[in-house]
Amino acid sequence: MIYDPEQTRNTSCQSCVCRSGMWECLDISCPGRCKIEEGTHFTTFDNKYYTLKGDCTYFAVVTNSWVVNIELRPCQIAFKQTCLQRVMLINNQTWYTFTNDGNVYSEGNKVGLPFSRGDVMIFRQSSMFLQVAMNSGMKMQVQISPVMQLYISLPEEAQGSTKGLCGTFNDNANDDFLSAYNIVEEAPLAFVNSWKVESDCSETENPVPCVSLENEHYAKQHCSFLKDPVGAFAMCHSTVDYMKHYQMCVAATCACENINDCLCAGLGAYVHECAAHGIILRNWRENICNVSCSKSQVFEDDMRTCNRTCLSLSESDYTCSVQDVPVYGCGCPEGKYMDGNRVCVDSSECPCYNEGRLIEKGQSINMHGMPCICQDGKLHCIKATADPDPPGN
Structure with missing residues (x-):
């Protein structure tokens, strides 16, 4: 895009003005985000990107007060693809487990959502995303469909407090491969292996390439939607570089058994990154990635649960206080309220x-x-x- 002199360009982390052919930018307080996508692709808080094929439980984020662990396992033996199976949040010696079927457990007992206890809130922002928020400012989005993916964000004041697979969060990507032994590793495999929770796991490996020429052709053909200069993703091109997401989409789709699930997760990862930068993409799911909602629910690319539940009519809705990246999925339209059976009803039908x-x-x-x-x-x-x-x- 071409900008005229004195024209501004705003992103989620900077406000820039075009002067004398150069950008003069002012930094805005910006959260750090760690992303674990397609079970193989990692982006640290300081934006260092790497891939791995794991078969273990790992420390994703370690702080003095809370920990996030992730469990990676092979999805299909024939395709040797890694899937994110579980996410565990340990806070004040209390365990919260998120499974890839969308259920949440606390100390082994299934938790009804929305849930609030102490400084932890958990609720379903849409049919495809669980939202977690803590008083410390940590926010976590667990995507459960079409494949499990994880997004963790931390406020700027949390810098310097993290270790694990998500890196050190100190605006320095060079030390993100800090191992559990306080050694900065050159390569990701030694770094990742040091953060295993279990000692008897098999060694972490590099991801496998495409399993067939047919898969590769299909992946490149459909992931190229991201690059279309007049397509559904084009309005985000000037803000979020599509090339990394295109390559990630091709790699994940190539090695996938349920090929369309991985394709749509790859396209959705770009949509999520654009939403993190304030751009909501619409009409990108047509044909292959179309989602059928239950009869009473609707699909929105910026779905919110705030004031859309029967519970919110009876008491203050604490989900409204959580501001995180907008997400897509099914939920209740405005003016309707979700009851205990996840049916959207009029207020007159609410308990x-x-x-x-x-x-x-x-x-x-x-x-x-x-x-x-x-x-x-x-x-x-x-x-x-x-x-x-x-x-x-």
């Missing part, structure tokens, strides 16, 4: 909630000596009036 207790619509209860009835997702209570004084007093 009510009070201190963890569910009250069906139209049900009457007594609260603090007052009769209350559940209507439109809210409890309506009638304050008792004092009896009038008897005659003669």
Whole structure:
């Protein structure tokens, strides 16, 4: 793109003005983001990119107060592809486990969403993304469809506090391969092997190339949608370089059993990166990546759960306080509310909630000596009036 003198260009991390043929840029406070995509492709907080084929559980982020572990396993023996199977968050000695089928467990027990305890919040931002937020400023998005992917963001004030596969987060990519033994490795394999949680895992390897010429042709043909100068991705080209994402899409799709799942995850990774830079891409899922939502839900490229649940009618919706990268997926349209069965209904069909207790619509209860009835997702209570004084007093 060509900019005129004094014209500005804003990104998520900089504001720039064109002067005398050069950009004069002002840095804006910017979060660091670690990305684990297609189970093989890693980008550290300081934007160092590497690939690996793992078969173990690894420390992704290690801090003094919390840890994120990831479990990588082969997806299909014949194709020797690595998939992200589980993500574990350990905070204050409490474990939260996220599985690739979209379930969340705490200390072995399945957790109902939305969930809030202590300084951890977990909720479903869309049918395809789970959102985690902590009071420390750490945010985590766990993509569960079409394949499991992981995005972790940290505020600028967290710089210098991390180790693990996501790097050191100190604006210096040169020391991102800091091993668990405090040695900066030259190559990723020795670095990755040092951050294994289990000692008896097989050695980490480099990813395999394309498994067939047919797969390679299909991958290059369909991943090239990212490069189309007039296609659905074009409006982001001047902000996010598509070449790395094209190469990642081809590599992942080449080695994939469920080839369209990997293709759509690769295209979606570019969409997510564009959203992180403030650009929402639309109409990119046509044909191959089209998603069928349940009857009451709709697909949006900027889906939000904020104030779209029956629970939000009864009490303040804490999900509204979490600002992270916009995500795509199915959910309730504006004006509808998701009930406990994940069906989008009118407010008149919503139950009510009070201190963890569910009250069906139209049900009457007594609260603090007052009769209350559940209507439109809210409890309506009638304050008792004092009896009038008897005659003669």
